[in-house]
Amino acid sequence: MRFNIRYSPAAPCLESALNQSLGVPFKLLLPAFFSVAIVVVLPLLFSLYTSFTAYRLIDPDSIWNLVGLRNYLRAFANGDFWAAFGRTVLFLTIALNLELLLGLGIALLLNQVVKGQRALRTIMMFPMMFSPVLVGFQFKFMLNDSTGVVNHLLQTVFGLKSTIPFLVDAQSALASLVAAEVWNSTPVFAVILLAGLMALPKDPIEASKVDGCTPWQTFRYVTLPYLMPFIYIAMTIRSLDVGRAYDIVRIMTNGGPGGRTELLWTMVGRIAYDDSRMGYANAIGYVSVLVSVLFTLYFFRKLNAARKHMGPA
Structure with a gap:
């Protein structure tokens, strides 16, 4: 019995293996790409397009009525x-600094x-486990006049x-919104900064004590500079959340009294769904983005x- 064995060249085999290795992961990622395109990319493109139109929810044909930059110019001219x-900006600045x-x-x-540090960490994280809608309702009922x-406690x-009237007076209403936001999200800062403190090298702190530094000097010149990257990471995460605050404001004050607590995203919701001017609302939404x-x-630069101030790792 004779066996005819033919060897193929090495180059075509390597090319086939390379194509196969590159093609399989891409095929596996196709469902993810497809899902992201449907869920994220298409709505973004649609909203961007409608921001240049006079689209109204009650008039579907108005989606083809292009108005150029009129919505953006109208927003910039609106007091x-x-x-x-x-x-x-004020809400974001106060809330971030307090948090x-x-x-x-x-x-x-x-x-x-x-x-008991683990138990305390778990208890500390309870507020961030609550939905902003639930937090809004809680503070709305607690601050009812x-x-x-x-x-009741103030009187008794x-x-x-x-x-x-916490939620009726303009100044106290905004302060109440800040209090609810701070209560709900302070644990985010605490968790991130606690992780930074636990990763802090002990040698610089011990060296500062040997040099006779006070606890404040140790914190100011050793601990705080090391924590700054963690602080800016937390600031970046929270600025994105606070900048699009909607749930708590909508539940507690709905932008009142007289629009004195209306933020950008509550304004977008009112214009889009109460007034049905979706094109104008999307223009304001993109300015907010x-x-x-x-x-x-800004926080990434910081x-x-x-x-760089800390030096190479």
Whole structure:
């Protein structure tokens, strides 16, 4: 019996194997690409297109009515838009700084705990497990001027004669929104900063103690510079969330009283679904996205500067 064995050249075999190795992963990723295209890319392109049209929900044919940059120019000329923009920046600035201070304090305290730290970390994370809608309802009922528990405590414990309309007065309403947002999201800062403290090298701290530094000097010149990258990471994450705040504002005040607590995204929701002007709302939405991108780029620049200040890893 004779066997005829023919050997193929090496190059075609390698080329076939290479094509197969490159083709299989791409085919495996096709469903993911397809899903992202349907869920993310197409809605973004559609909303971007409609921002240049006079599209109204009650008039489907208006989607083909191109108006160019009229929606954007209209937004920039609208005083309500700039008022909502200013409130959004103010809301974001106050909320982020309060969350940073409280989260840093909680992280420093938890880092000193020896026993029961895991249990305390779990308890600390409870607020961030609640949905913003639920947090909005909780604070709305707690701050109610007639049946709220806060006014009840102020009257029974502190002897206050009249109730405080937390959600009716413009200034206290915005402060109430900030309080709800801070309560809900401070654990994000605390968790990230606690991770930074746990990863902090012990040698620089011990060296500062040997040199006679006070606890404040050790924190100011050793601990805080090391934590700055973690702080900017937390700032970046939270700025994206706070910049698109909608749920808590919608539930607690719905932009009132008289639009005094209306932020950019609540304004977008009102114009899009209450007034049915979807094209105009999408234009304002893309301006809001641009603001969030600018904040993110700013914090990334600060993050890179902090990492360079720390030196090579």
